[in-house]
Amino acid sequence: MLFTLAKALVSALVILFVTWLANRSPTFWGWIAALPLVSLLSAFWLSVGQQNSREIADFLTGVLWGLIPTALLLLVIVLCLRYHVSFLLSLFIGIGIWGVITCLVQASQN
DSSP: OOOHHHHHHHHHHHHHHHHHTTTTTHHHHHHHHSHHHHHHHHHHHHTHHHHHHHHHHHHHHHHHHHHOOOOOOOOHHHHHHHTTOOOOHHHHHHHHHHHHHHHHHHHHHH
């Protein structure tokens, strides 16, 4: 239980720190936020949790396949915002596109 709380605290602190820095230089820290921090943190926590290399590799393969829908989600949100669509609607449209593409990627793997 204590280990789970420690993982949550460390992960939350990383996210808070990047968000705080993003207010100072949005483009640069946006790039830093795009680094696979969550993926690497998750892989690290899996390794600390005694997962074997095969399970970690399978997890990271899933992350790799998730990059396609995620890139499209971000592209759609950016385009919507550039065309003055509200942030919330842009987010919903992006998530919808992400969901459809994720289903297609998952279906292609089966």
